[in-house]
Amino acid sequence: MLRSFWRTVDRFSLQHFKHIINELRGIKVVDKFNREAVVDILQSIVEIVSYGDKHDPSIFECFMELQVLAEFVRLLKISRNPRIQAAVLQYLSIMIQNLQSEQAIYYCFSNGYINSIITHEYEFHAGDLALYYVSFLRTVSGKLSKDTVCLLVKTQEDAVTSFPLYTEAIRFAHHGEKMIQTAIRSLTLSIYNVSDDMVYRFLMTPPTSEYFSDLFLKLREECVHLDTTICSLRYVFSDTKC
Template sequence: MWRSLWRSIDRFSPQYFKYILNELRGIKVVERSNRELVIDILQSMVEIVTYGDKHDPIIFEYFMEYQVMAEFVRVLKISKNSRIEAPLLQYLSIMIQNIESDHAIYYCFSNGYINSIITHPFKFEGGDLASYYMSFLRAVSSKLNRDTLCLLVKVELVS
């Protein structure tokens, strides 16, 4: 019985992914008091998603099904002077750079998630947020091609 209590948790399992996603969803505002927790959750999620893209398609299916990109955008919007923007941009850059499957890239670029992050009203005065923002833009641009560009740019057809 005691042995089951001490069993280590597989950090790269779909169950753990769902657990930390629920932790993230439970956060209603990001402020100084919970900033480190949110950063740890974001880092874990990006590590798991990157792992899942290469080794476990179920994890990436959960990533899409539970709309984790929307959660990342939500975290950005609910941060109150917490300085969460730089780590979030850093982790998203890492995730985008390391995702290899076309399916995963298409998902990340669709539904306006990346556009919401790009157009977010960041406060660039002081600090190094601008460099993280530029790294994020470079990561996004490195995945652009004929097929992904249309997911980011709204095109109006002229008839």
């Protein structure tokens, strides 16, 4: 009832945004009794942030000040429910995709929040969670630039030592779902297009570079399969063995 009242007044106001964030902060456990309400809160936050990024800078300033992304990470940690995990990934994807301000994108990639979400232990055997996860990774990769890629890697002595966005993504390179395979190819191309020398060296260093070997072997298998198929068709139509 209270939330309906707020939405009737002005669902995109800063005051309402703070109210929704307080509701999110008040969630200490996620179960079957409140999971739909949690999803509703996530949706409201993303809608307001997307609106604020374009029309009201004070909303995103509040988003940063109250560290709302940290609340998303906390929500993942207290909930093992795939429905909530999928909602977090889905709405974060929508929010990041809609962000136009460079400051907003820079903030979202800062403080390790995105890497925490990427490296969270998900239960991918449940439903379509893998699709939401890969979609989230692809959305993040679409916002990468030479100025932001440094926020998603760990470095030591001028060398990249960790890049979760890439290493976690390529685990799905040969997933049984074609849509996921396509998304991973798009993601890797986005990363390659950033043209960062330190990142390139990391990608070409084992074990990360094994992705290219696996890709080559997969391509070889596809070529052999194609050749076999062509030979079979030639035999059928010409009655001549290849």
